Amino acid sequence: MNYWLFKTEPEECSIDDFAKAPDQAIVWEGVRNYQARNFLRDQVRTGDLVFVYHSSCKDIGIAGVAKVVQNSYPDPSQFNSSSPYFDAKSTGTKAPWVAVDLQFVEKFTRLLSLDKLKQSTKLEQLPLxxxxxxxxxxxxxSAEWQHIIKMSQDKGNCDEARETT
DNA sequence: GCCAACGTTGGC
DNA sequence: GCCAACGTTGGC
Structure with missing residues:
Protein backbone atom coordinates (compact mmCIF):
# COMPACT_ATOMS: atom_id res chain seq x y z
CA MET A 1 0.00 0.00 0.00
CA ASN A 2 1.28 3.44 -0.90
CA TYR A 3 0.55 6.97 0.22
CA TRP A 4 0.00 9.98 -2.02
CA LEU A 5 -0.83 13.63 -2.10
CA PHE A 6 -3.09 14.94 -4.86
CA LYS A 7 -3.57 18.63 -5.51
CA THR A 8 -6.94 20.05 -6.42
CA GLU A 9 -8.54 23.42 -6.73
CA PRO A 10 -11.44 23.23 -4.30
CA GLU A 11 -13.79 25.07 -6.67
CA GLU A 12 -13.41 22.08 -8.88
CA CYS A 13 -13.17 19.09 -6.58
CA SER A 14 -12.86 19.70 -2.87
CA ILE A 15 -12.90 17.44 0.17
CA ASP A 16 -16.52 18.52 0.63
CA ASP A 17 -17.41 17.05 -2.73
CA PHE A 18 -16.07 13.76 -1.43
CA ALA A 19 -17.83 14.15 1.90
CA LYS A 20 -21.14 14.85 0.18
CA ALA A 21 -21.03 11.47 -1.50
CA PRO A 22 -19.06 9.25 0.86
CA ASP A 23 -20.22 6.03 -0.77
CA GLN A 24 -19.48 7.08 -4.32
CA ALA A 25 -16.35 6.70 -6.40
CA ILE A 26 -15.19 10.05 -7.73
CA VAL A 27 -13.27 10.25 -10.98
CA TRP A 28 -9.92 11.95 -10.53
CA GLU A 29 -9.33 13.31 -14.01
CA GLY A 30 -7.51 16.14 -15.67
CA VAL A 31 -3.91 15.34 -14.75
CA ARG A 32 -1.93 16.77 -17.66
CA ASN A 33 1.63 16.48 -16.50
CA TYR A 34 3.78 13.52 -17.45
CA GLN A 35 5.50 12.98 -14.15
CA ALA A 36 2.19 13.06 -12.31
CA ARG A 37 0.64 10.85 -14.99
CA ASN A 38 3.38 8.28 -14.57
CA PHE A 39 2.68 8.03 -10.85
CA LEU A 40 -1.04 7.66 -11.52
CA ARG A 41 -0.56 5.08 -14.23
CA ASP A 42 2.25 3.00 -12.81
CA GLN A 43 2.11 3.23 -9.05
CA VAL A 44 -1.23 4.43 -7.73
CA ARG A 45 -3.24 1.33 -6.84
CA THR A 46 -6.55 0.39 -5.32
CA GLY A 47 -6.28 0.58 -1.56
CA ASP A 48 -3.71 3.39 -1.52
CA LEU A 49 -4.47 6.42 0.62
CA VAL A 50 -4.40 9.99 -0.65
CA PHE A 51 -4.14 13.37 1.01
CA VAL A 52 -6.51 15.80 -0.69
CA TYR A 53 -4.69 19.14 -0.95
CA HIS A 54 -6.47 22.38 -1.76
CA SER A 55 -4.43 24.75 -3.91
CA SER A 56 -4.97 28.13 -5.56
CA CYS A 57 -7.56 29.19 -3.03
CA LYS A 58 -8.01 31.06 0.22
CA ASP A 59 -7.30 28.20 2.61
CA ILE A 60 -4.35 26.33 1.21
CA GLY A 61 -3.42 22.99 2.71
CA ILE A 62 -4.41 19.39 3.27
CA ALA A 63 -8.13 19.09 3.77
CA GLY A 64 -8.60 15.38 4.31
CA VAL A 65 -8.06 11.85 3.09
CA ALA A 66 -9.43 9.75 0.26
CA LYS A 67 -8.72 6.21 -0.87
CA VAL A 68 -8.06 4.77 -4.29
CA VAL A 69 -10.90 2.48 -5.38
CA GLN A 70 -9.96 1.96 -9.04
CA ASN A 71 -6.61 1.62 -10.75
CA SER A 72 -5.77 3.92 -13.64
CA TYR A 73 -7.75 3.86 -16.89
CA PRO A 74 -7.89 6.22 -19.87
CA ASP A 75 -9.01 9.65 -18.67
CA PRO A 76 -12.43 10.19 -20.32
CA SER A 77 -12.02 13.97 -20.25
CA GLN A 78 -9.25 13.87 -22.83
CA PHE A 79 -11.79 12.73 -25.45
CA ASN A 80 -14.51 15.17 -24.40
CA SER A 81 -14.38 18.27 -26.54
CA SER A 82 -16.52 20.20 -24.09
CA SER A 83 -14.20 19.46 -21.19
CA PRO A 84 -11.50 21.92 -20.18
CA TYR A 85 -9.19 18.91 -20.16
CA PHE A 86 -9.92 17.96 -23.76
CA ASP A 87 -6.81 16.92 -25.65
CA ALA A 88 -7.32 16.96 -29.40
CA LYS A 89 -4.29 14.75 -29.86
CA SER A 90 -5.78 11.92 -27.84
CA THR A 91 -7.27 9.08 -29.84
CA GLY A 92 -8.46 5.66 -28.87
CA THR A 93 -5.11 4.09 -29.53
CA LYS A 94 -2.98 7.03 -28.46
CA ALA A 95 -4.43 8.38 -25.26
CA PRO A 96 -1.70 9.52 -22.93
CA TRP A 97 -3.77 10.61 -19.95
CA VAL A 98 -5.19 8.45 -17.21
CA ALA A 99 -7.67 8.85 -14.38
CA VAL A 100 -8.22 6.90 -11.16
CA ASP A 101 -11.27 6.66 -8.93
CA LEU A 102 -11.20 7.93 -5.36
CA GLN A 103 -13.59 7.66 -2.46
CA PHE A 104 -14.03 9.68 0.70
CA VAL A 105 -12.26 8.62 3.88
CA GLU A 106 -12.22 11.64 6.16
CA LYS A 107 -12.24 15.39 6.31
CA PHE A 108 -9.81 16.89 8.78
CA THR A 109 -11.47 18.73 11.65
CA ARG A 110 -9.41 21.67 10.59
CA LEU A 111 -7.41 22.11 7.47
CA LEU A 112 -3.70 21.53 7.88
CA SER A 113 -2.22 24.62 6.28
CA LEU A 114 0.68 24.75 3.87
CA ASP A 115 2.30 27.10 6.32
CA LYS A 116 2.30 24.45 9.03
CA LEU A 117 3.51 21.78 6.64
CA LYS A 118 6.43 24.04 5.74
CA GLN A 119 7.30 24.51 9.39
CA SER A 120 7.81 20.82 10.00
CA THR A 121 11.39 19.67 9.73
CA LYS A 122 10.09 16.15 9.17
CA LEU A 123 8.46 17.15 5.90
CA GLU A 124 11.41 18.86 4.27
CA GLN A 125 11.70 16.11 1.68
CA LEU A 126 8.10 16.35 0.59
CA PRO A 127 8.05 17.87 -2.91
CA LEU A 128 5.01 19.92 -1.93
CA SER A 142 4.95 6.22 5.42
CA ALA A 143 6.76 8.35 8.01
CA GLU A 144 5.53 11.55 6.39
CA TRP A 145 2.01 10.20 6.27
CA GLN A 146 1.99 9.30 9.96
CA HIS A 147 3.43 12.66 10.85
CA ILE A 148 0.90 14.62 8.82
CA ILE A 149 -1.95 12.62 10.34
CA LYS A 150 -0.59 13.42 13.77
CA MET A 151 -0.29 17.11 12.93
CA SER A 152 -3.86 17.15 11.66
CA GLN A 153 -5.08 15.74 14.98
CA ASP A 154 -3.09 18.16 17.11
CA LYS A 155 -5.72 20.51 18.49
CA GLY A 156 -3.48 23.39 19.37
CA ASN A 157 -1.85 23.19 15.95
CA CYS A 158 1.45 21.47 15.70
CA ASP A 159 4.17 23.04 17.79
CA GLU A 160 7.31 22.10 15.95
CA ALA A 161 9.50 23.45 18.72
CA ARG A 162 8.40 20.54 20.88
CA GLU A 163 9.25 18.04 18.23
CA THR A 164 12.95 17.86 18.93
CA THR A 165 12.97 14.53 20.64
C1' DG B 1 -3.40 40.49 -10.12
C1' DC B 2 1.56 39.64 -9.91
C1' DC B 3 5.26 36.99 -11.04
C1' DA B 4 8.85 33.25 -10.11
C1' DA B 5 9.47 28.77 -11.27
C1' DC B 6 8.62 25.31 -13.99
C1' DG B 7 7.12 22.19 -18.10
C1' DT B 8 6.29 22.07 -22.98
C1' DT B 9 6.80 23.38 -27.71
C1' DG B 10 8.95 24.03 -31.91
C1' DG B 11 12.56 26.09 -34.92
C1' DC B 12 16.98 25.16 -36.06
C1' DG C 1 19.32 17.54 -29.26
C1' DC C 2 19.61 22.40 -27.96
C1' DC C 3 17.36 26.13 -26.08
C1' DA C 4 14.49 30.43 -26.47
C1' DA C 5 9.83 31.47 -26.29
C1' DC C 6 5.72 30.52 -24.49
C1' DG C 7 1.97 28.90 -21.39
C1' DT C 8 0.76 27.25 -16.82
C1' DT C 9 0.98 26.61 -11.88
C1' DG C 10 0.26 28.25 -7.60
C1' DG C 11 1.71 31.02 -3.54
C1' DC C 12 1.48 35.57 -2.23
Whole structure:
Protein backbone atom coordinates (compact mmCIF):
# COMPACT_ATOMS: atom_id res chain seq x y z
CA MET A 1 0.00 0.00 0.00
CA ASN A 2 1.28 3.44 -0.90
CA TYR A 3 0.55 6.97 0.22
CA TRP A 4 0.00 9.98 -2.02
CA LEU A 5 -0.83 13.63 -2.10
CA PHE A 6 -3.09 14.94 -4.86
CA LYS A 7 -3.57 18.63 -5.51
CA THR A 8 -6.94 20.05 -6.42
CA GLU A 9 -8.54 23.42 -6.73
CA PRO A 10 -11.44 23.23 -4.30
CA GLU A 11 -13.79 25.07 -6.67
CA GLU A 12 -13.41 22.08 -8.88
CA CYS A 13 -13.17 19.09 -6.58
CA SER A 14 -12.86 19.70 -2.87
CA ILE A 15 -12.90 17.44 0.17
CA ASP A 16 -16.52 18.52 0.63
CA ASP A 17 -17.41 17.05 -2.73
CA PHE A 18 -16.07 13.76 -1.43
CA ALA A 19 -17.83 14.15 1.90
CA LYS A 20 -21.14 14.85 0.18
CA ALA A 21 -21.03 11.47 -1.50
CA PRO A 22 -19.06 9.25 0.86
CA ASP A 23 -20.22 6.03 -0.77
CA GLN A 24 -19.48 7.08 -4.32
CA ALA A 25 -16.35 6.70 -6.40
CA ILE A 26 -15.19 10.05 -7.73
CA VAL A 27 -13.27 10.25 -10.98
CA TRP A 28 -9.92 11.95 -10.53
CA GLU A 29 -9.33 13.31 -14.01
CA GLY A 30 -7.51 16.14 -15.67
CA VAL A 31 -3.91 15.34 -14.75
CA ARG A 32 -1.93 16.77 -17.66
CA ASN A 33 1.63 16.48 -16.50
CA TYR A 34 3.78 13.52 -17.45
CA GLN A 35 5.50 12.98 -14.15
CA ALA A 36 2.19 13.06 -12.31
CA ARG A 37 0.64 10.85 -14.99
CA ASN A 38 3.38 8.28 -14.57
CA PHE A 39 2.68 8.03 -10.85
CA LEU A 40 -1.04 7.66 -11.52
CA ARG A 41 -0.56 5.08 -14.23
CA ASP A 42 2.25 3.00 -12.81
CA GLN A 43 2.11 3.23 -9.05
CA VAL A 44 -1.23 4.43 -7.73
CA ARG A 45 -3.24 1.33 -6.84
CA THR A 46 -6.55 0.39 -5.32
CA GLY A 47 -6.28 0.58 -1.56
CA ASP A 48 -3.71 3.39 -1.52
CA LEU A 49 -4.47 6.42 0.62
CA VAL A 50 -4.40 9.99 -0.65
CA PHE A 51 -4.14 13.37 1.01
CA VAL A 52 -6.51 15.80 -0.69
CA TYR A 53 -4.69 19.14 -0.95
CA HIS A 54 -6.47 22.38 -1.76
CA SER A 55 -4.43 24.75 -3.91
CA SER A 56 -4.97 28.13 -5.56
CA CYS A 57 -7.56 29.19 -3.03
CA LYS A 58 -8.01 31.06 0.22
CA ASP A 59 -7.30 28.20 2.61
CA ILE A 60 -4.35 26.33 1.21
CA GLY A 61 -3.42 22.99 2.71
CA ILE A 62 -4.41 19.39 3.27
CA ALA A 63 -8.13 19.09 3.77
CA GLY A 64 -8.60 15.38 4.31
CA VAL A 65 -8.06 11.85 3.09
CA ALA A 66 -9.43 9.75 0.26
CA LYS A 67 -8.72 6.21 -0.87
CA VAL A 68 -8.06 4.77 -4.29
CA VAL A 69 -10.90 2.48 -5.38
CA GLN A 70 -9.96 1.96 -9.04
CA ASN A 71 -6.61 1.62 -10.75
CA SER A 72 -5.77 3.92 -13.64
CA TYR A 73 -7.75 3.86 -16.89
CA PRO A 74 -7.89 6.22 -19.87
CA ASP A 75 -9.01 9.65 -18.67
CA PRO A 76 -12.43 10.19 -20.32
CA SER A 77 -12.02 13.97 -20.25
CA GLN A 78 -9.25 13.87 -22.83
CA PHE A 79 -11.79 12.73 -25.45
CA ASN A 80 -14.51 15.17 -24.40
CA SER A 81 -14.38 18.27 -26.54
CA SER A 82 -16.52 20.20 -24.09
CA SER A 83 -14.20 19.46 -21.19
CA PRO A 84 -11.50 21.92 -20.18
CA TYR A 85 -9.19 18.91 -20.16
CA PHE A 86 -9.92 17.96 -23.76
CA ASP A 87 -6.81 16.92 -25.65
CA ALA A 88 -7.32 16.96 -29.40
CA LYS A 89 -4.29 14.75 -29.86
CA SER A 90 -5.78 11.92 -27.84
CA THR A 91 -7.27 9.08 -29.84
CA GLY A 92 -8.46 5.66 -28.87
CA THR A 93 -5.11 4.09 -29.53
CA LYS A 94 -2.98 7.03 -28.46
CA ALA A 95 -4.43 8.38 -25.26
CA PRO A 96 -1.70 9.52 -22.93
CA TRP A 97 -3.77 10.61 -19.95
CA VAL A 98 -5.19 8.45 -17.21
CA ALA A 99 -7.67 8.85 -14.38
CA VAL A 100 -8.22 6.90 -11.16
CA ASP A 101 -11.27 6.66 -8.93
CA LEU A 102 -11.20 7.93 -5.36
CA GLN A 103 -13.59 7.66 -2.46
CA PHE A 104 -14.03 9.68 0.70
CA VAL A 105 -12.26 8.62 3.88
CA GLU A 106 -12.22 11.64 6.16
CA LYS A 107 -12.24 15.39 6.31
CA PHE A 108 -9.81 16.89 8.78
CA THR A 109 -11.47 18.73 11.65
CA ARG A 110 -9.41 21.67 10.59
CA LEU A 111 -7.41 22.11 7.47
CA LEU A 112 -3.70 21.53 7.88
CA SER A 113 -2.22 24.62 6.28
CA LEU A 114 0.68 24.75 3.87
CA ASP A 115 2.30 27.10 6.32
CA LYS A 116 2.30 24.45 9.03
CA LEU A 117 3.51 21.78 6.64
CA LYS A 118 6.43 24.04 5.74
CA GLN A 119 7.30 24.51 9.39
CA SER A 120 7.81 20.82 10.00
CA THR A 121 11.39 19.67 9.73
CA LYS A 122 10.09 16.15 9.17
CA LEU A 123 8.46 17.15 5.90
CA GLU A 124 11.41 18.86 4.27
CA GLN A 125 11.70 16.11 1.68
CA LEU A 126 8.10 16.35 0.59
CA PRO A 127 8.05 17.87 -2.91
CA LEU A 128 5.01 19.92 -1.93
CA UNK A 129 6.95 22.25 0.34
CA UNK A 130 9.83 22.75 -2.02
CA UNK A 131 10.10 26.04 -3.82
CA UNK A 132 8.58 26.15 -7.25
CA UNK A 133 7.21 22.66 -7.03
CA UNK A 134 4.33 22.01 -9.41
CA UNK A 135 3.86 18.29 -9.16
CA UNK A 136 0.16 17.57 -8.68
CA UNK A 137 0.46 13.87 -7.81
CA UNK A 138 3.29 13.02 -5.45
CA UNK A 139 4.32 10.12 -3.27
CA UNK A 140 4.26 10.51 0.51
CA UNK A 141 6.45 8.26 2.63
CA SER A 142 4.95 6.22 5.42
CA ALA A 143 6.76 8.35 8.01
CA GLU A 144 5.53 11.55 6.39
CA TRP A 145 2.01 10.20 6.27
CA GLN A 146 1.99 9.30 9.96
CA HIS A 147 3.43 12.66 10.85
CA ILE A 148 0.90 14.62 8.82
CA ILE A 149 -1.95 12.62 10.34
CA LYS A 150 -0.59 13.42 13.77
CA MET A 151 -0.29 17.11 12.93
CA SER A 152 -3.86 17.15 11.66
CA GLN A 153 -5.08 15.74 14.98
CA ASP A 154 -3.09 18.16 17.11
CA LYS A 155 -5.72 20.51 18.49
CA GLY A 156 -3.48 23.39 19.37
CA ASN A 157 -1.85 23.19 15.95
CA CYS A 158 1.45 21.47 15.70
CA ASP A 159 4.17 23.04 17.79
CA GLU A 160 7.31 22.10 15.95
CA ALA A 161 9.50 23.45 18.72
CA ARG A 162 8.40 20.54 20.88
CA GLU A 163 9.25 18.04 18.23
CA THR A 164 12.95 17.86 18.93
CA THR A 165 12.97 14.53 20.64
C1' DG B 1 -3.40 40.49 -10.12
C1' DC B 2 1.56 39.64 -9.91
C1' DC B 3 5.26 36.99 -11.04
C1' DA B 4 8.85 33.25 -10.11
C1' DA B 5 9.47 28.77 -11.27
C1' DC B 6 8.62 25.31 -13.99
C1' DG B 7 7.12 22.19 -18.10
C1' DT B 8 6.29 22.07 -22.98
C1' DT B 9 6.80 23.38 -27.71
C1' DG B 10 8.95 24.03 -31.91
C1' DG B 11 12.56 26.09 -34.92
C1' DC B 12 16.98 25.16 -36.06
C1' DG C 1 19.32 17.54 -29.26
C1' DC C 2 19.61 22.40 -27.96
C1' DC C 3 17.36 26.13 -26.08
C1' DA C 4 14.49 30.43 -26.47
C1' DA C 5 9.83 31.47 -26.29
C1' DC C 6 5.72 30.52 -24.49
C1' DG C 7 1.97 28.90 -21.39
C1' DT C 8 0.76 27.25 -16.82
C1' DT C 9 0.98 26.61 -11.88
C1' DG C 10 0.26 28.25 -7.60
C1' DG C 11 1.71 31.02 -3.54
C1' DC C 12 1.48 35.57 -2.23
Missing amino acids: VKKGNRLSVMPVS
